Amino acid sequence: MALIVVLRGGGDLASGVGLRLHRAGLGVLVTELPQPLVVRRRVSFAEAVFEGEVRVEDVTARKVGNLREAFEWMAQGQVPVLVDPQAQVFAGLRAELAPGTPLVLVDGRMTKLPAAPQLDLADLVIGLGPGFTAGEDCHAVVETNRGHSLGRVIWQGPAEADTRIPEGVDGRREERVLRASADGELCAFMEIGDHLDAGQLVAEVAGESVRAPFRGVLRGLLRDGMMVHQGLKIGDVDPRDDPRYCSLVSDKSLAVGGGVLEAILSRPQLRARLWD
Numbered sequence: 001m002a003l004i005v006v007l008r009g010g011g012d013l014a015s016g017v018g019l020r021l022h023r024a025g026l027g028v029l030v031t032e033l034p035q036p037l038v039v040r041r042r043v044s045f046a047e048a049v050f051e052g053e054v055r056v057e058d059v060t061a062r063k064v065g066n067l068r069e070a071f072e073w074m075a076q077g078q079v080p081v082l083v084d085p086q087a088q089v090f091a092g093l094r095a096e097l098a099p100g101t102p103l104v105l106v107d108g109r110m111t112k113l114p115a116a117p118q119l120d121l122a123d124l125v126i127g128l129g130p131g132f133t134a135g136e137d138c139h140a141v142v143e144t145n146r147g148h149s150l151g152r153v154i155w156q157g158p159a160e161a162d163t164r165i166p167e168g169v170d171g172r173r174e175e176r177v178l179r180a181s182a183d184g185e186l187c188a189f190m191e192i193g194d195h196l197d198a199g200q201l202v203a204e205v206a207g208e209s210v211r212a213p214f215r216g217v218l219r220g221l222l223r224d225g226m227m228v229h230q231g232l233k234i235g236d237v238d239p240r241d242d243p244r245y246c247s248l249v250s251d252k253s254l255a256v257g258g259g260v261l262e263a264i265l266s267r268p269q270l271r272a273r274l275w276d
Contacts, residue, residue: 002273004029004093005104005264006122010046010081011038012220013128013144014108015056016253017260018045018079022059024261025274027074030061031084037228039220039236042192043249048081050223057249067092090121102270106260107138112162124270126263128256130162142259144252151255153263167252178221178235180228181208188224193217193243202235210234216241 003026007018010030018028036046045061047054053062061079064070067089070080082089093103105122107115112130115137119125127137129144134154141154146167149160180186184206196202196212203210203221205228212218220236228234238245265271 003027003102003104003264003270004097005106006031006087006089006093008087008105008107009109010036010044010048010061011108011110012040012043012250013110013253013256014106015043015045015061016249017106017108017128017257019056019059019249020254020257020261021264022079026264028079029070029074029089030079030081031087031089032081033085034083035226037222037226037232039222039233040246041220041223042247045079045081049083057247067096071096087118087121102273104264104270107132110144124264124267126260127159128260129159131159133158140263142256142263144256146252150252151259153259153266175213176216176237176239177233178202178210178213178237180205180230180232180234181210182206183229184227186222186224186226186228186234188221190218190221192219192221193246195241195243196237205230205234212237214239217243217246219246 005021005026005028007014007030010032022028030045032046032049038044038046041047043056048061048063061081062073064080064082073080103122105125108128115131117137125138127141132138132141134141135156141159143149143152143159145160182205187204190202195217198214200212202212216237216239219238222234
């Protein structure tokens with residue numbers, strides 16, 4: 001292959017990035033945790049860890065057990081998802097790929113914490129959003145905060161700080177986010193895409209109710225049976241009340257994906273390999 005992009009994290013924002021790179025013709029390999037906590041599951045490649053195969057818009061992602069399977073499914077136009085929380089796949093990739101084949105790492109885990117240096121893992125390392133500093137722990141950062149800087153590539157310095165304020169949807173901000181009311185196992189009573197009335201029971205955690213704050217559609221919800229802690233984001237209510245949005249990647253993730261593609265194509269040595 002001419003170039004491989006390893007995407008750490010398969011949540012909704014990272015999956016939008018992967019979708020854009022895949023559509024542009026790049027080979028994308030997603031690595032994930034054994035039990036990823038993903039809210040917007042209908043637009044997340046991470047769901048393949050549980051389901052084996054998922055479809056995000058027009059792209060199919062499939063769980064694989066090793067690099068051989070990953071290469072096979074990439075050749076068939078699919079996105080392989082490998083459980084690999086420590087990014088051990090890079091050693092295997094260097095051994096399997098032809099000498100000189102460029103590797104790109106995009107860290108889309110969105111931990112929003114100071115990142116450990118990863119510069120030695122790939123020819124180009126791109127961090128998404130808060131916690132990354134270009135020139136220190138990665139080569140480039142792509143801004144994820146909404147505003148005029150969304151999707152911009154930063155080659156020196158940090159991303160904007162985490163605001164800790166959920167993005168507004170139709171004027172709703174913090175109140176649209178469903179959070180665990182206790183530590184324990186999530187028991188879900190509704191499905192993503194369901195219409196909700198204000199006060200409707202959505203889930204329980206350790207017997208504590210989680211209810212819809214207003215009328216809308218359930219855009220995201222963690223999987224039933226997941227272990228969660230108090231205050232963790234477990235769901236998302238969309239006041240626009242249109243279930244179609246549950247299955248579409250966000251405008252934000254596509255904008256960030258455009259920034260990642262710009263960063264890759266701005267490197268002449270990487271760009272040249274795409275037309276080999």
